[in-house]
Amino acid sequence: MLTAHTQAVLLLTAHFPGTQAGDSSPLTNTEWAEFACWLKDHDQRPEDLLAADFAGYLDGWSHKKITLERLDSLLARGSALAMALEKWQRAGIWVITRSDINYPKLLKKKLGQKAPPVFFGSGNSRLLNQAGIAMVGSRRSTEQDLRYSRELGACCAGAAYAVVSGGAQGVDESAMLGALDVDGTAVGILAKELLRSANSTKYRRHLIAGNLALVSPFNPEASFNAGNAMQRNKYIYCMAQAAISVHSGTSGGTWNGVRENLKHGWVPMWIKPTQDPEAGNALLVKEGGHWLLDKPSEIDFAGLVQPASVPKPSGELMSLAQSAVPANGDRLEAANISLQAASELPENDALAVKCGASSQTQSATGAGLKVPDPWQWALEAASLPLYEYFLRILKYQAAAPKTIEELQVLPQLAKVHKAQLQAWVKKAAKDGHIDEVSLEGKTVCYQWNESRNLNLL
DSSP states (O other): OOOHHHHHHHHHHOOOTTOOTTSOOOOOHHHHHHHHHHHHHTTOOGGGGGSTTGGGGGTTOOOSSSOHHHHHHHHTOHHHHHHHHHHHHHTTOEEEETTSTTSOHHHHHHHGGGSOSEEEEEEOGGGGGSOEEEEEOOTTOOHHHHHHHHHHHHHHHHTTOEEEEOOOTTHHHHHHHHHHHTTOOEEEEOSSOHHHHHTOHHHHHHHHHTSEEEEESSOTTOOOOHHHHHHHHHHHHHTSSEEEESOOOSSSHHHHHHHHHHHHTOSOEEEOOOOOTTOOHHHHHHTTOEEOOSOGGGOOHHHHOOOTTSOOOOSOSSTTGGGGSSOHHHHHHHHHHHHHHHHTSOHHHHHHHHHTSOHHHHHHHSTTOOOOOHHHHHHHHTTSOHHHHHHHHHHHHOSSOBOHHHHHTSTTTTTSOHHHHHHHHHHHHHTTSEEEEEETTTEEEEEEOGGGOTTOO
């Protein structure tokens, strides 16, 4: 049974089936925010307007678009609301407003009055306040990206985070199903056809089991609308603690959504490396995203979750790492930057540029190491996976023990997010490339183990 408050909010803001041309339009999010604030400031509640003489509660209200006539027309839709609710509730659809305990708290915190007044949903509404990682991507992703997304969702669930996505075919759906496959949890924020999705066989058992929540701020029977999809995108990011984009073009919903998140700084934005020359992934990193490890099993999901107020990176993961992602022509172009610098320096000094040390420091910390030709290194680095490039840096910079903090200030690593650096160091230690050592029994350092890496790099 809906409360009077929820009924009033639905009457004023929701679209119902059977709307005719000429009917009054429900209040938009912006209009509702303005009207709701006025009601609060005048000690009025939305449910007060259900009274027959509601105009008496609005003494002093004047607005060019939100007229008393429009409000009266919207509040008179009781029959339409009753018929719609009967149909939706039979299908297991529930309704929550901003005053309900299960309304997403993060959404209200990040968007304030711009948060939608109503969510329709199916499944476990408590999941809307569970810690989650947003996962998004283009509908036209490759099979490889879809497999990656499914594995990513499963690993996310293993780290006790819910997958938050838009539920669209492609990356969104694959990530959600990956989490659900391993009895994890997921939240799908839909822009269309909530009613249909809630009854689909691929989701129904998960909804019943309480592992899934499907929600939409739009009419549960609404068909696709580009405006709704764009509006929905911000809710995906604002209901999560961090976000991952698996694949993006250079236009469209994923591209615009990621850029909007980067602009507002709602959550840290992580981008999967890709070899697709037409992808916009590298451009999104230039705009402030962080490169993500390309193996889901190696990702430290807790490390992805950082306050949205952390300083944004300049856009490059490291000086040569950017070149490891786009097409070969772009890689060579980036390598040429290093080659140009190398050609103007003696060999040892050129190597120091790559390693972030002077030739004097190099001789002190890299004694006994075979120094590669700088030109060859620049060419190889341009095609190395990011983790392998990181190991190459360790080989020449961690011959003597280094702390995480000392590694982080190296020129090639200074732009790497600390959580990403820690994840790589942890993997390198696990793989036996570096040893963990303690100095003076307190400071934890890491040192390259040359004896176990004779044939590496």
